[in-house]
Amino acid sequence: MKSVSLTAFSRSVVKRTGVKKLRSAGRVPAVIYGGQTKPQNLEIGVKDLENVVHHSASENVLLDLAVNGASHLALIKEIQHNPLTGEMLHVDLHAVSANEKVTISVPVEPTGEAVGVKTGGGVLEHVVFKLKIRATPKDLPEVIYVDVAALEIGKSIHLSEITLPPGVEALGKKNILVFTVAAPVTEAQEAAAEAAAGPAEVEMIKEKKEDGEAAPAKAGDKAAEKAPAKGDEKKPAEKKK
Numbered sequence: 001m002k003s004v005s006l007t008a009f010s011r012s013v014v015k016r017t018g019v020k021k022l023r024s025a026g027r028v029p030a031v032i033y034g035g036q037t038k039p040q041n042l043e044i045g046v047k048d049l050e051n052v053v054h055h056s057a058s059e060n061v062l063l064d065l066a067v068n069g070a071s072h073l074a075l076i077k078e079i080q081h082n083p084l085t086g087e088m089l090h091v092d093l094h095a096v097s098a099n100e101k102v103t104i105s106v107p108v109e110p111t112g113e114a115v116g117v118k119t120g121g122g123v124l125e126h127v128v129f130k131l132k133i134r135a136t137p138k139d140l141p142e143v144i145y146v147d148v149a150a151l152e153i154g155k156s157i158h159l160s161e162i163t164l165p166p167g168v169e170a171l172g173k174k175n176i177l178v179f180t181v182a183a184p185v186t187e188a189q190e191a192a193a194e195a196a197a198g199p200a201e202v203e204m205i206k207e208k209k210e211d212g213e214a215a216p217a218k219a220g221d222k223a224a225e226k227a228p229a230k231g232d233e234k235k236p237a238e239k240k241k
Contacts, residue, residue: 004056008042011029011042023087028088029041030092032093062074101134101135106144108144116152116181124148124180131178135167140168156180159174
C-alpha cells in the first residue's frame with residue numbers, strides 16, 4: 001500500500017469547549033497510538049484529511065504523517081462522524097513500523113461476469129465482503145479483486161482459492177465461501193416456498209373497554225361470577241340493640 005503524506009500538529013486542548021472551537025476553525029482532533037509511539041493528541045486540517053480519504057480506494061489508508069518535524073507511519077484506524085451532518089469529529093491513528101506485519105480487514109470485490117450468470121441465468125452471491133489479512137504496511141492491498149468469470153452454476157470460490165498479492169497472508173478458515181453462483185429460482189419453486197410459509201398469522205389485540213366496562217370472559221375460562229346489580233348488594237346485618 002502506497003503511503004500518503006499528511007501534516008498534523010500537536011494538540012493541547014482536550015476539554016469540550018476547546019475541541020469545539022478547534023472544529024470551528026477547520027481542524028479535526030486526533031490521537032495517534034500503538035507501536036513504539038506514545039499516545040499523542042493531534043489536530044489535522046479538515047480539508048487535508050478529506051482530500052486523503054476521498055481519494056482512497058478503501059477505508060484503509062496508510063499515512064506518512066509529519067508531526068512537528070517528526071515522521072510517523074500510521075494507518076487510519078477510525079474516523080468518527082456526526083450522524084446528522086457527516087462532519088468529521090475525531091480520528092484514531094495507529095502507528096506502525098515499516099518492517100512489522102499488521103492485521104487489517106480489506107474489501108474483496110469480484111471482477112468479470114460469471115459464465116453461470118451470463119449464459120445460465122444464475123445469480124452471483126457475494127458471501128464475504130471483507131477478508132482479514134496480515135502483511136507489512138507496504139505490502140497491504142487497498143482492495144482484493146477476485147476474477148469470477150469462470151464460475152458456472154453451482155460452482156464456488158473459497159478463501160483457499162484466492163490468489164493474494166506477494167507477502168500477504170489471509171487469516172481465517174481456508175474453506176470459507178467467498179463467491180458462489182446459485183441456480184435461478186423457477187416459478188414452481190417460488191410457489192412452493194410461498195405455500196410452505198402458509199398464511200400470515202393475525203395477532204388479535206384486545207382493546208380496552210370504555211367507561212371501565214370489564215372485558216367478556218374467554219371460552220374455556222372458569223365461569224365468571226355475575227356481578228350483583230346496583231342496589232342488590234347485601235347490607236351487613238344490623239347489630240341488635
